[in-house]
Amino acid sequence: MSDAFDMPAFLKQFRSERGITLKAAYPEAPSTLSRMENNKNTISADRLHEIMTREGLRYWDLQVHSDQFISPFKQLFDELVLERFNFESPRIGEAINRYRIRVADRSSKILSITAAVLNQITLMIKTRNVIKLDEKMQSQIEALLLSNDDWIFYDYGLLRLSAQLLDTERLVLCLTKAIRQNSKQSGRYLNYFAMVLEQCCLILVMRHYSGVHALCEDHLSKLRVDYFDGLDAIVLNFILMQERICDAELRANQVSDLVSAAKLLELNDMANFLERIDKAIQTGKEIVLL
Amino acid sequence: MTELGDLVKHLRKNRGLTLQATSGRWSQSSMSRFENGEIDLTDDVVKELAIPLGLDYEDLITRNILRESSINRWEYLASEQWHTEAARDLLSNLKQLQVENARNDLLKTAITVVSELLDVHAQHRRIMHDDVVRTLNDYLSKLSEFSRIDGILFSVCTEYVPVQIGWRWVLHQIRMLEPAGNMQATPQRIRRVISFCGTVAERAALEGRLTLMQSIVDEMYRLKTYIPENANQQFSMAISRALCVDLTERTVVSHDKFVAVLKTSHYIFPTDVHRSMVQYTIEQGWATAEDFADDPLI
Numbered sequence: 267m268s269d270a271f272d273m274p275a276f277l278k279q280f281r282s283e284r285g286i287t288l289k290a291a292y293p294e295a296p297s298t299l300s301r302m303e304n305n306k307n308t309i310s311a312d313r314l315h316e317i318m319t320r321e322g323l324r325y326w327d328l329q330v331h332s333d334q335f336i337s338p339f340k341q342l343f344d345e346l347v348l349e350r351f352n353f354e355s356p357r358i359g360e361a362i363n364r365y366r367i368r369v370a371d372r373s374s375k376i377l378s379i380t381a382a383v384l385n386q387i388t389l390m391i392k393t394r395n396v397i398k399l400d401e402k403m404q405s406q407i408e409a410l411l412l413s414n415d416d417w418i419f420y421d422y423g424l425l426r427l428s429a430q431l432l433d434t435e436r437l438v439l440c441l442t443k444a445i446r447q448n449s450k451q452s453g454r455y456l457n458y459f460a461m462v463l464e465q466c467c468l469i470l471v472m473r474h475y476s477g478v479h480a481l482c483e484d485h486l487s488k489l490r491v492d493y494f495d496g497l498d499a500i501v502l503n504f505i506l507m508q509e510r511i512c513d514a515e516l517r518a519n520q521v522s523d524l525v526s527a528a529k530l531l532e533l534n535d536m537a538n539f540l541e542r543i544d545k546a547i548q549t550g551k552e553i554v555l556l
Numbered sequence: 557m558t559e560l561g562d563l564v565k566h567l568r569k570n571r572g573l574t575l576q577a578t579s580g581r582w583s584q585s586s587m588s589r590f591e592n593g594e595i596d597l598t599d600d601v602v603k604e605l606a607i608p609l610g611l612d613y614e615d616l617i618t619r620n621i622l623r624e625s626s627i628n629r630w631e632y633l634a635s636e637q638w639h640t641e642a643a644r645d646l647l648s649n650l651k652q653l654q655v656e657n658a659r660n661d662l663l664k665t666a667i668t669v670v671s672e673l674l675d676v677h678a679q680h681r682r683i684m685h686d687d688v689v690r691t692l693n694d695y696l697s698k699l700s701e702f703s704r705i706d707g708i709l710f711s712v713c714t715e716y717v718p719v720q721i722g723w724r725w726v727l728h729q730i731r732m733l734e735p736a737g738n739m740q741a742t743p744q745r746i747r748r749v750i751s752f753c754g755t756v757a758e759r760a761a762l763e764g765r766l767t768l769m770q771s772i773v774d775e776m777y778r779l780k781t782y783i784p785e786n787a788n789q790q791f792s793m794a795i796s797r798a799l800c801v802d803l804t805e806r807t808v809v810s811h812d813k814f815v816a817v818l819k820t821s822h823y824i825f826p827t828d829v830h831r832s833m834v835q836y837t838i839e840q841g842w843a844t845a846e847d848f849a850d851d852p853l854i
Contacts, residue, residue: 283699285661293655315622320653322662322705325613325622330742335613337606348743349784374608375572414570416563419618420610454618496787496824503823527820531794535785 271332278303281321291320338368339380343423347461350497350535351556353391376420379406383428387556390430396552399431408436417447422458429465430555434473438481441466445485453492460489464498465555467505468543472552497536500528504540508547560621565591567609580604630705633673633712636829643674662705665695669709676716682762684716692717696725701732707748714755719763722756723772730775743783750779754792761799762840769800787824791817799842815847827853 288296301307328335345361448459470478507520528537546553579587589595605611616622632642647670672688714722733741753776760769776793798814822830837843848854
């Protein structure tokens with residue numbers, strides 16, 4: 267990804283490679299588009315959308331090439347998702363640095379909250395211990411999430427990242443809010459809600475919180491049907507096994523079938539992850555789970 | 557754009573920020589008029605507000621504030637999600653975007669492909685007509701990089717194109733990932749190419765080209781070393797390899813392995829996708845119904 271992204275030149279090459287004439291892209295004013303592609307004028311966002319539609323160009327294609335089409339937090343979060351939140355991966359280290367550079371000269375409440383969460387995570391990685399945020403920061407996160415009646419991507423992302431840094435009571439309140447937001451927003455943020463639900467449930471199960479079943483089972487089962495990401499599906503299955511089955515032997519057998527399936531597919535990180543967390547649930551000792 | 561104004565106002569208050577903190581290079585009064593829907597500052601609003609509010613382009617796209625495109629039903633072209641009505645809608649939207657007497661190869665190619673897919677499904681054909689393949693080939697071979705939509709056009713066709721041609725397209729993609737033999741692509745792009753390989757490998761199996769299939773599978777495993785672990789790609793590789801081995805060796809061991817890999821799909825995919833994969837495999841004669849007698853979902 268280059269910092270010096272030349273949008274006009276990119277648009278020009280994109281269009282000509284695809285055999286699209288100026289007129290076909292912007293019949294109302296082909297010469298305006300030509301001047302824009304040669305850096306001689308700008309074009310309004312609405313017009314640009316029309317042009318992009320006729321050229322089959324999407325924001326995703328622009329994001330691939332330039333930071334300016336993706337917010338610093340989203341850029342960091344995308345990288346985390348890609349690496350399954352493995353904070354020890356060098357790519358994540360780079361992504362956190364990039365995030366810090368991009369927000370360096372700005373300040374706002376959400377920036378200080380995000381910074382506190384990232385610092386705490388770094389500390390947890392270093393010490394390999396679960397260390398919750400201090401009371402004041404926890405209550406700031408809770409207040410931010412509970413007072414917002416129209417969550418955007420950032421809010422889901424913040425809860426996903428900070429789940430283990432919160433006390434159980436606060437975590438349950440924030441998760442309950444996320445569940446209500448997901449219904450209210452008719453699943454528009456389903457992908458991110460799924461990650462929130464998955465992470466919060468794993469932590470609550472590990473903490474032996476007795477209300478997980480009542481709070482989450484319907485949503486977990488529904489995600490199994492609607493949501494399409496393989497690794498998350500494995501984890502959702504795992505959580506459902508923990509919740510549904512009272513018989514310890516049957517539960518152990520089901521978990522062991524799931525782990526074998528992961529191994530058969532050579533999903534070794536996933537198999538290790540399931541074994542570690544299963545042990546943590548059995549022994550009641552919470553492990554770092556980012 | 558009142559909806560965006562409302563959202564920005566709501567978030568600003570929720571984030572406890574003043575107009576001064578969000579207005580950036582605009583005056584506070586412009587920002588206030590923007591929040592109240594009196595003026596339109598959409599051009600740069602995301603760039604300016606991304607940091608203080610945590611707002612992202614994706615929020616605007618998700619909420620239809622920023623209409624990414626009037627054509628957004630591409631995903632239903634994939635055979636496992638095929639939806640005839642959606643394909644017809646897409647086709648008519650694409651036709652409306654055409655400008656008379658102005659060349660647009662993207663639209664021409666997309667219209668040709670979607671029409672052909674409608675025919676392929678209606679006639680239960682396994683292969684696309686030569687002229688359609690040629691149109692697509694001409695279009696794809698000019699590109700230095702696939703956009704999202706180019707990638708969709710390519711991947712929904714690959715299974716209906718002779719393996720020889722499909723594999724040439726994928727090899728071109730792989731070369732674009734590794735200019736001068738150095739892997740430079742992002743994991744997202746590598747993942748997509750691995751999925752393309754899976755589709756072409758299946759086509760090789762259908763045509764009985766097992767040696768070629770084996771080299772495609774090898775290529776998938778090579779590319780995998782550049783990306784973090786991912787269930788969808790890993791399943792696609794494991795199933796292609798197990799099928800290739802079973803079609804080549806045809807032993808009890810190789811067949812059991814293939815069936816065992818296919819059964820893991822119920823942990824990874826939604827139930828109906830798992831079921832359609834199993835049924836498809838049985839239809840191809842690669843497995844029998846008895847193989848899945850103990851699968852409660854089949």
